[in-house]
Amino acid sequence: MGTTTKTVPPVTLTQRHLLGIEGMPVTEIEALLARSHFFASVIDGSIPDSDIPQSLAGKTVVNLFFENSTRTRVSFEVAAKKLGGSVLNIAVSGSSVKKGETLIDTATTLNAMHPDILVIRHHAAGAPLLLSRHVDAAVINAGDGRHEHPTQALLDALTISRKFGRIAGLKIAICGDIANSRVARSNLYLLGTLGAELRLVSPATLLPADIDQFGVPVFTDLESGIADCDIVMMLRLQTERMQGREIPSQHEYFNMFGLDEAKLMRAAPQALIMHPGPMNRGVEIDSVIADDIDRSLITTQVEMGVAARMACLEALIVGASI
Amino acid sequence: MRRLFHKARLICPAQALDSKGWLVIDDDLIAETGSGTPTDALLASADEVIDCTGLILGPGLVDMRAETRDPGAEHLETLDTLLAAAAAGGITSLAIQPQTDPVIDNAALIDSLQLRASRRQGPHLYCHGAMSRNLDGTQMAELGMMAASGAVGFSNGHSSIQDTQTMRRILTYAAMLDKPVMHHCEDISLSDGSDMNEGATSTRLGLIGSPIEAETIILERDLQLVRLTGARYHAAHLTTATSVEAVRRAKNEGLPVTADTSAPYFQLNELAVSTYSSAAKLNPPLRTEDDRQAIMAALADGTIDVIASDHVPVNPDMKHLPFSLASCGASGLEVMLVMTLRLVLNDVISWQRAFELLSLAPATILDIPGGSLVVGTEADIVLIDPRTSWIVTGRDFNSLSRITPFEGQPVEGRAVRTIVGGADIFIR
Secondary structure, eight states: OHHHHHTOOOOOOSSSSBOOSTTOOHHHHHHHHHHHHHHHHHHTTSSOGGGSOOTTTTOEEEEEESSOOSHHHHHHHHHHHHTTOEEEEEEGGGSGGGGTOOHHHHHHHHHTTOOSEEEEEESSTTHHHHHHTTOSSEEEEEEETTTBOHHHHHHHHHHHHHHHSOOTTOEEEEESOOTTOHHHHHHHHHHHHTTOEEEEEOOGGGSOTTGGGGSSOEESOHHHHTTTOSEEEEOOOOGGGOOSOSOSOHHHHHHHHOBOHHHHTTSOTTOEEEOOSOOOBTTTBOHHHHTOTTTBOHHHHHHHHHHHHHHHHHHHHHHHTO | OEEEEEEEEEEEGGGTEEEEEEEEEETTEEEEEEESOOOHHHHHHOSEEEEOTTOEEEEOEEEEEEOOOTTTOTTTOOHHHHHHHHHHTTEEEEEEOSOSSSOSOSHHHHHHHHHHHHTSSSSEEEEEEESBGGGOSSSBOOHHHHHHTTOOEEEOTTOOOOOHHHHHHHHHHHHHHTOOEEEOOOOHHHHTTOOEEOSHHHHHHTOOEEOTHHHHHHHHHHHHHHHHHOOOEEEOOOOSHHHHHHHHHHHHHTOOEEEEEEHHHHHOOGGGGTTOOGGGOOSSOOOOHHHHHHHHHHHHHTSSOEEEOOBOOOOHHHHSSOGGGSOOOOOOTTTHHHHHHHHHHTTSSOHHHHHIIIIIHHHHHHTOSOSSOOTTSBOOEEEEEEEEEEEOOGGGOSSSOOOOTTTTOEEEEEEEEEEETTEEEEEO
16 A cells, blocks of 8 residues: 555645535545545554655644634644644634634734634634635635534545545435534535435434435434444534524433434444544433444544645645645 | 706606606796607796706605614714715615614604704605614504604514514504504514525525524514504515515405515525625525515516615624624615616516606605605606616715625616705715
């Protein structure tokens, strides 16, 4: 694998920013995945660290997180540092944003310091797009409200394709709080584009409007939804984005939509479990399954996150120098 | 002072008039009109003769729903900028909403605003009194005293009355005063937290949608209350095909119901927000293309009576934000006419129908002067050049509110002269 992966070139994208998967050409998705595979080989030790191109040397990545996050922020930080970049973390809770500064003012101020890449997470859908219109840096969307989380979808695809060697034709169920999930939207576009047989499973009150127009079968029953699936991707119940009337109780939710061993029996015999984290144990997923090292890809997803983000950071820096 | 306007195309739906002709203003009144060419004697009798070749001459526009921010937030819109913007939009009378600070929920504020407007030469200013005190939706405001001070009707701005009994009492009381009640229909428990229309587009954008039922549930409830109370009811800014159908049914039944819409709802659909463009974030939200088509059809067939400006003062501080944090609303006074003209140019409606929607019908509903070119009435007139091309540019607006979802659109036709009481209040 070593010699072939080494030949995978850095990717360049047609867009200057990485704001979402929707509309991204399949060739670019495939190229990013191929490059992610190369970085994953570095992370798992099959390629020496010394072979990592220092494509971010002398470059500054700013993590601008308006929502709390540990895994995504640290993942971007590790990815940037492995590529030789320097990273600034701006914790919004202690910044001028708390004093009422608008996103555009923050953007203008940061822009004056000439960062090369801005990684933004924001509770409002579309905030990364707005930011991208006011800065010279390349912008990466690290999650915007209920809209998109493109690097999560890439790392999920990377995780799947390393495990199964392919994505096309796999039966993948995305289950849980679809309405409030940016991960679901990005994965819908990305895994769908790559030919996976997707299905969505959710209580009817947590399905977004007109989801039937998105060309994917929708189930309101977990057991039939995951029947024969190769992968069961559970989503976090986004209680912080819920308006209080969606489900009767977490007790009932776990009972009907939580993944446990009994329900998992309906999936394909070797079915694997994914979850973007952080998990609500005992709400959408039973700990026994989440911690089953033979079936759970949850830790692998975190590992692959670094590789996928290295590919994305590199692509935007390489693209900017052309 | 006797002024003769000739070689114009005169349009007056009140007289079913659409012909080449002339019109004489004597001081503040329309003195004479006629078709064809004025006689030499008539020409000689005028102090001023104005050649209107290529122009449309019609009754000045009557905007029955615009918001000001004076008093309370004059940085967004003052009475002066509001009236100047209206004049530039061909408007000779406008009725403002009670959403000021303090709210127009008492006779004194109506007196004050009308006095201030009368001190400047501009469009006639009328007020809708608040239906409830401070627009709180529970305690009926002093409707009778406001009516006595000249309130043309009652409205609760964008705060839809949720409590059915309160709505019933207000309708009953307004019927006693013989004043129309203009209501913004929104079930706020359904629209809570929403940013746009609910559907595939809101799902794609990850925004919270408001279903059309948020509008139609309150509208249908109100129509039943109209049957109960006999009040004159005006449904503000219809946006959905279902609402149009409800109003059509009520009208067929003979209920005293009228309705309006505004330019965004017949010129745009929800895709205008598909790149998170906050200029097109409105309340009610832009709907689907099917809804837009239904609104256009209703404008043509008479189900919708009026086009209003729906002018809501907003500034960049309220709009240059992530979509869900941005305020609703857009500047409307200076685009209402041209967006209606687009319907005429596209043969959706006739010129006479355009003036009915923009002038005659609102004047009739509010029971105020204007809306026609009838001899002996006050000379409130607009001259329109239907062929001039321009590009909608918010920063050129007279209004302090310069954000419009039509920014950058090429358009055809605009008001070139606005006359109130025989005097020019605007000349382009």
